[in-house]
Amino acid sequence: MLWLTSTDTRASMLPAAWLIPTSERPANLAERARLRRNVAGLVLDHQLGQPHAAIEIGHDKRGRPHLVHPAGHGLHLSLATRSGMVAVGLAERPIGIDVERVEQGTEPPLAVLHPSERDILLALPAAERPLAFAQLWSAKEAYVKALGTGFAHAPERFCVRFLAEGFFTIEDAGAPSIGIGAARLMKNGDQEDLAAAIVVLA
Template identity: 55%
Template sequence: MLWLDSADSVAPALPAVWLIPTGASPHNLAERSKLRRGTARHLLARQLGCAEEDVVIAHDPAGRPLLARPEASGLQLSFATRAGIVAVAMAPRPIGVDVERIEMEGTVPLDVLHPDERGFLDAAANALRPLAFARIWAAKEAYVKALGVGFRRAPESFAVSLLSEIAFRVTDPSRPTEASGHLRIMKNGGQDILAAAVIVLDEP
C-alpha cells in the first residue's frame, strides 16, 4: 500500500492512499463533502493526467463514490475527512479508507464493538486504549466502505484484530476468507493525532 501526503503526488502504482492536510475546518456535512470532492477531483486529475473539469464523481445508490468520468478508468474510490485531513483511496478493486481522531479523554464506547474487540481493549493499558480504539474504529469504517454498505452493517457483527502498528485483519462470518488492511498514524498540523486505515477487498 502506498501512502502519499502531497496533493500533487502521482502514485506509481495502485492501490494508494493520499492523506492530505488541508488546513480547513469544515463546520457541517455539506462543507466536509465539498472539501472531500474538491480534493479528490484534484488528485484524480493528477493521477489520470487530465483536467479537473474532466473529472466527474458520482455515487452509487448506497452512497459509495464512483468515477463517472473519465469513463472506463477501472478505478474504485473511497474518501474520508476528519480534522482537516482528506483521505482519498484508489484501487482497481473495492477499497475503503477512514480517518479517526484519537480522543485521549472520554470513555471508549465498547457496546458498539465485537466481543473480541472489547476483550482486546479491556486487556489494554489505559493509556493505550484511545489509540487502539481509534485504529479499530477506522479499520471497521474502512471495511464497511469497501463492502459498499457503510454502517447499515452492524459494527459488532465482524471483528478487527490489530496485528501491528501498521496492519490489521478483519474476520467476518459473512465472507469465506479473512481480509487484511493497513494502518497509519499522522498529525494534521495542529494538535490532533489521527489514525488512518485502508483495506482492499477481492471481488465477491
C-alpha cells in the first residue's frame, strides 16, 4: 500500500492513498463534499490520464463514492476530510480511507471499542490513549467504509489487530471478506496530530 502526498503524483501500484493538506476549512457537509470531489478529481486526472473536467464522481445508495466517468476502469474509491487534510484511496478491490484528529487531553470513549481493544488502551498510560484511540478509530472508520455499511456495522463487533510497520488486519466473524490495512501518523498545517488508515477487502 502506497502513501502519497501530492495530487500530481501517480501511484506506481494500487492500493494507494493520497493525503493532501489543504488550507480550506469547510463550514458544512456540502462544502466538505465539494472539497473531497475536487481533490479526488486532481488525483484521478494524473492516475487515469483523463482531464479533470471529464472525471465524474457519484455515490451509491449508501453514500459510498464511486467513479462514474470514465467507465470500465474497475477501480474502487474512498474519500475523507478532517482537520486540514483530504484523503483519497484508490484500489482494485473495495477500499475505505479515514483520517482522525488526535484529541489530546481527552479520555477516549472506550465503550465503542471491541473488548480486546479496550484492554489494550486501558493498559496504556492515560497520556498515550488519545493517540492509540485515533489510530484504532481511523482503522474502524476505514473498514466500515470499505464494507459500505458505515457504523450500522457496530464498531464494538470487530477488532483491529496492529502488526509490524503500521499494518493491521480486521477480525470480524460477521463479515464475508477479510480487511487488510495500513496506518500512518502525520501533522496538519496547524501542527495537530492526525491518524490515517486505509483498508482493502481481500
